[in-house]
Amino acid sequence: MSVDARPARFDRADPLIIPGSTHHVGLAIRGELKLFFADGETLDCDDVQGMSAVRSSDTVTTTPDGRPTVEVTRLMTHFHSNVTGLLIQQNPSRLNLGRLTGIAPGGPERLLPADVTFDQYLILALRGRLHINIDPLVMEAKEITVFPPIGTTFLSQGATLFYDVADLPGGIAQREPGNATPSLALASQSVCGSHLTHYIDMPSADG
Amino acid sequence: MRAPPRDLLPLVVRAARIGGIVGLALLRAVTDVRGLLSGVPPAAIAGDRLAWACERLGPAFVKIGQLLSTRVDVIPPAACRALARLRDRLTPLPVAEAAPALPAGLAGRLAEPLTPVAAGAVACVYRARLEDGRRIAVKVRRPGVDRVIARDLALFGLGARLLQRLPGLRGAPFAAVVDQLGDALTGQLDFLAEAAALRRLRADLRHHRAVRVPEVLTEFCRRDVLVMEYMPGLDRSGRGPGRRVAVVNALRAIYHMLFIDGFVHCDLHPGNLHPMPDGSVVIVDAGFHRQLADSDRLAFAAFFYRMSRGEGAECASIVLSTVLGGAAGHDASGFRADMEELVRSSTGARIAEFDLVGFAVRLFAIQRRHGYYADPHFVFPLLSLIVMEGTLREACPEVDFQMEALPFVxxxxxxxGGA
Structure with a gap:
């Protein structure tokens, strides 16, 4: 694995690179990320930043209305807030899948502009406790014109409840809350503008 | 509960009187040539005549008129303004009739005579001052109002049971809804219960500094007399630069009641909820209140949570877990599909776009279409929001109804105990 040394003329906005591409992106959150607690406390985290990695599938399929679509998988999430001490990581026990769908009908060449959505399952570390979400934290970006989505603002739908891992018999692998009461909730209206820090070349097994 | 035959005669007489007064009101509305010639809008004339009819028909009808007066988006504003007099500007009970109702322990400690400040369907409120200088509000129940309400409720119940026999309405819980309305109305006659409700609201909302609930002077309260701290300036409420802030504070107070405590003031029309010029809001008259069962409170909160996420399928599951037993031929899959569409079309709307009444009407229509009926326990909490919606829509249409709810949900x- 080596740091990408692609020629400068390479156009990252080229839709043809989407299938099978992998990117690591440095993210800076520029919106409101709020944590709500049961006692009424609200914690604003506006200095969250960190790294994320996403891989897109090799296979482009077509939606019923004829638009190209490709599955994307979030491989890594690692954000932190220096001010609040919040650490956000991906829950390794669950797949963090998403989908990029072209707005116009056609083949892979029409993958951009596109709408992107991710279902994220996270582990929040805060004040010595670990919290996971059972419902996905859904992140969306509309009409992106480049991929990786450099400079794109992602929005999350509503809010998502998190549970203290200590209250879940199955730990981070638990799929239903059972009798557990949510420990906090995360709501975010606008989340991240992203900028690409580097490509990492990951050759496929078949060369 | 079936009315024995000997009790039917007064009900028939009462029904005839209702028909007569409503007919007379209609007749006076359409023949008010003088009003029309002098430029009074027809809606104002109709509203005025409707208010006139409600005043004559008694407290149960006044309550219906009060609810209508808040719905500027449903009926013409001129009619709303005419109906607004039903909120607290009815003819007050003369002081000479109210004073004898005061407990001796209170009457002997008054430093000044009673002064009428508001008159509602069930009671009248008077301002006074105690010997120790405290200004107080004294609420006195109108004599005989309990008998009138009992008779009208019996009539409503009879009508509801008849409606339930009509083809297409069999299984509809009209009688259950009327029973709950009856509980609510008769509950407003017990001022000791209202005193307890005010104390509970004051405690529940103590952290909302912009929300004020008068302190009850328990030692002077009886079943027909309620004594509390006097809140000055209510006659100036609804005006001033702080009104918009005050209305949003009121909305947050309602969300707190609904989603956090489950203890809900169900009668927050503008006569009971006062946005003050300084941005605070004063809540009075907690006679019509409900304590939601914790499971109902959670279901209510879970529905809004799922709705904020645009998850129509989950919303449908929550509703299906709370509806009254499905009628024969109920269609769960059809219900789910329609609910998903309803949630999809309503998610994220601002108050100017989100029509709560329309949403509720569509929700209930979907339930009926697929053979279900809403649990009446959910009607009253919804009512508290619906009553507020008209005020909110008028004062601050830019408010995002659902985002404001989210922290409380x-x-x-x-x-x-949550899930």
Whole structure:
């Protein structure tokens, strides 16, 4: 694995690179990320930043209305807030899948502009406790014109409840809350503008 | 509960009187040539005649008129203004008739005579001052109002049971709704219960500094007399630069009641909820209140949570877990599909776009179409929001109804016992 040394003329906005591409992106959150607690406390985290990695599938399929679509998988999430001490990581026990769908009908060449959505399952570390979400934290970006989505603002739908891992018999692998009461909730209206820090070349097994 | 035949005669007489007064009101509305010639809008004339009819028909009808007066988006504003006099500007009970109702322990400690400040369907409120200088509000129940309400409720119940026999309406819980309305109305006659409700609201909302609930002077209260701290300036409420802020504070107070405590003031029309010029809001008259069962409170919160996420299928599951037993031929899959479409078309709307009444009407229509009926326990909490919606829509249409609710919904779900 080596740091990408692609020629400068390479156009990252080229839709043809989407299938099978992998990117690591440095993210800076520029919106409101709020944590709500049961006692009424609200914690604003506006200095969250960190790294994320996403891989897109090799296979482009077509939606019923004829638009190209490709599955994307979030491989890594690692954000932190220096001010609040919040650490956000991906829950390794669950797949963090998403989908990029072209707005116009056609083949892979029409993958951009596109709408992107991710279902994220996270582990929040805060004040010595670990919290996971059972419902996905859904992140969306509309009409992106480049991929990786450099400079794109992602929005999350509503809010998502998190549970203290200590209250879940199955730990981070638990799929239903059972009798557990949510420990906090995360709501975010606008989340991240992203900028690409580097490509990492990951050759496929078949060369 | 079936009315024995000997009790039917007064009901028939009462029904005839209702028909007569409503007919007379209609007749006076359409023949008010003088009003029309002098430029009074027809809606104002109709509203005025409707208010006239409600005043004559008694407290149960006044309550219906009060609710209508808040719906500027449903009926013409001129009619709303005419109906608004039903909120607290009815003819007051003369002081000479009210004073004898005061307990001796209170009457002997008054430093000044009673002064009428508001008159509602069930009671009148007077301002006074105690010997120790405290200004107080004294609420006195109108004599005989309990008998009138009992008779009208019996009539409503009879009508509801007849409606339930009509083809297409069999299984509809009209009688259950009327029973709950009856509980609510008769509950407003017990001022000791209202005193307890005010104390509970004051405690529940103590952290909302912009929300004020008068302190009850328990030692002077009786079943027909309620004594509380006097809140000055209510006659100036609804005006001033702080009105918009005050209305949003009121909305947050309602969300707190609904989602966090489950203890709900169900009668927050503008006569009971006062946005003050300084941005605070004063809540009075907690006679019509409900304590939601914790499971109902959680279901309510979970529905809003799922709705904020645009999850129509989950919303449908919550509703299906709370509806009254499905009628024969109920269609769960059809219900789910229609609910998903309803949630999809309503998610994220601002108050100017989100029509709560329309949403509720569509929700209930979907339930009926697929053979279900709403649990009446959910009607009253919805009512508290619906009553507020008209005021909110008028004062601050830019407010995002659902985003404002979200912090309260989340905290409600995080309370112990939540799911």
């Amino acid at each position: 989340l905290r409600g779900l995080m309370r112990p």
